Amino acid sequence: MAVTIYAIAERAGVSSSTVARALRGDVKSLSGRSAERAQRIRKLAKEMGYQRNWRAQAFSRCKTHAVGLFHTHTAWIHEGTMGEIAGGFTMGMRDHGYHVVIVPYDSEGEWHELLRDGRLDGIAISHYLPDDAREAVEESGLPRVLLMDKTIRTWSCAVADDEGGAYLATRRLLHLGHRRIAMYLHDSIRKHFSVDDRHAGYEKAMKEAGLQDAIRFCHLPEEELPRVLFAGDDRPTAVLCYCHVEAMAVYLAAWQHGVKIPDDLSVIAFNELQFAHYMTPPLTTMAFNTAHIGRVGANLLVRQIETKDAEPERVVLTEKLMERLSTAPPRS
Numbered sequence: 001m002a003v004t005i006y007a008i009a010e011r012a013g014v015s016s017s018t019v020a021r022a023l024r025g026d027v028k029s030l031s032g033r034s035a036e037r038a039q040r041i042r043k044l045a046k047e048m049g050y051q052r053n054w055r056a057q058a059f060s061r062c063k064t065h066a067v068g069l070f071h072t073h074t075a076w077i078h079e080g081t082m083g084e085i086a087g088g089f090t091m092g093m094r095d096h097g098y099h100v101v102i103v104p105y106d107s108e109g110e111w112h113e114l115l116r117d118g119r120l121d122g123i124a125i126s127h128y129l130p131d132d133a134r135e136a137v138e139e140s141g142l143p144r145v146l147l148m149d150k151t152i153r154t155w156s157c158a159v160a161d162d163e164g165g166a167y168l169a170t171r172r173l174l175h176l177g178h179r180r181i182a183m184y185l186h187d188s189i190r191k192h193f194s195v196d197d198r199h200a201g202y203e204k205a206m207k208e209a210g211l212q213d214a215i216r217f218c219h220l221p222e223e224e225l226p227r228v229l230f231a232g233d234d235r236p237t238a239v240l241c242y243c244h245v246e247a248m249a250v251y252l253a254a255w256q257h258g259v260k261i262p263d264d265l266s267v268i269a270f271n272e273l274q275f276a277h278y279m280t281p282p283l284t285t286m287a288f289n290t291a292h293i294g295r296v297g298a299n300l301l302v303r304q305i306e307t308k309d310a311e312p313e314r315v316v317l318t319e320k321l322m323e324r325l326s327t328a329p330p331r332s
Contacts (some may be wrong), residue, residue, distance in 0.1 A: 007311035088294020143304035160288035165319030166201025222249040237330035262328035281325035
């Protein structure tokens with residue numbers, strides 16, 4: 001038979017409400033003597049085998065201590081940078097006493113039920129939010145936060161400074177002596193604010209260097225890389241890749257066409273993933289602390305949940321250049 005707070009109260013010689021407060025951890029405002037009593041109650045509950053009844057607690061508090069993590073693509077939430085952000089978010093929510101429920105987007109709209117039926121105290125959006133999902137989230141009235149997205153100005157968000165990162169990366173290539181610097185984006189990548197921000201940072205650095213006529217933004221399939229990057233007297237000596245996927249495409253094309261990195265072409269890419277260390281040569285990246293972004297997002301969401309009328313907050317984290325062997329001065 002399950003141990004109840006009433007049984008603990010009887011054994012401890014206190015009221016059931018005192019036991020409930022002690023088990024919830026409501027001890028911040030207690031005196032030293034009362035805090036000691038709360039500690040004894042928790043120890044007694046453990047000895048008696050007490051198990052917290054989350055359903056009853058949710059009913060009494062009108063909270064489930066569950067939050068949703070919404071995503072539109074399985075690979076985005078379980079792999080790469082978004083997977084690391086999701087991990088940081090999950091750990092951050094756990095530190096606050098919440099658990100995370102994955103909310104996958106689907107055309108059938110089954111995820112709507114999770115927003116409407118009271119199972120969630122809040123929701124985080126991973127990277128991308130379709131218009132119909134935005135309407136559903138706003139209609140639900142749930143506290144919400146964006147992870148790696150800032151397109152909804154009335155929502156809290158945690159993002160990386162992509163424009164600043166692209167500017168820093170391009171400046172580094174300029175400092176190495178490169179003047180013909182391209183930026184590569186695979187043609188499968190949809191329009192997104194991070195594309196605009198990274199493009200803007202690249203253009204800003206090129207224009208400041210007086211190289212506005214040398215700006216070359218390549219939005220194309222990988223099959224066209226040799227024609228754009230490896231052919232002609234004015235071919236680029238360096239390329240800034242939108243992310244690690246583009247960098248892998250450039251590495252493969254370079255290997256297939258006898259182009260040496262970094263002797264013939266320097267490469268920098270966004271996203272600091274573990275395998276960047278093991279590419280040949282190791283890849284120079286623009287890095288941001290993915291786990292920290294997840295934890296920041298968790299803090300923002302908890303504030304929205306637990307603080308009445310909390311104002312939306314925007315947290316932008318700087319990016320850092322992780323220089324390895326894929327960059328070098330151009331051939332003289």
